Amino acid sequence: MEIKCGLATPSDLLGRSAPRLLRNIIGKYGRDEMKPSIETAKKLANALEVSLDYLVGDAELKVFDKKTLQRIEDIEKLPEEERKVIYKVIDSLLRDAKTKQAYA
Incomplete structure (x- = not known):
């Protein structure tokens, strides 16, 4: 599983304080030596605040952080007139x- 988290190495996401075994496992995921279960991959994506598609490299569109996605989902739940106003302001x-x- 190719991990796209913008860090120098996949185990960097854990930091030096993480147990060595855990860092080794994350490193193996990054080197495709070991595959996480779907549940583990979901937890890893949640911890990194990215989508599972992004984590495994299948995202075709630009991936947004979870806060941005939540805002978009919240806007989409609003009545159409309120959405139009929000999008106009944005x-x-x-x-x-x-x-x-452009002028800076």
Whole structure:
């Protein structure tokens, strides 16, 4: 399983304080020497705050952190008129930020 967590090595996500055995297991996942169960992979994805698709390298779209995904899901649950207002505000803020970057 190729781990895409943006760290120097997969075991870096645990830090030096993690038990050596646990660091070795995570390293084996990263080197495809060992495959985690689906439950273990889900827990690892949750700990890294990424989707399971992203963790295994199958995500085709840009992957967002869990907070961003939750915000999108919350917005989608709102009535259409409220969603339109929120997206209009977001679009305005994005336009302003892009303009600011262009002239910086």
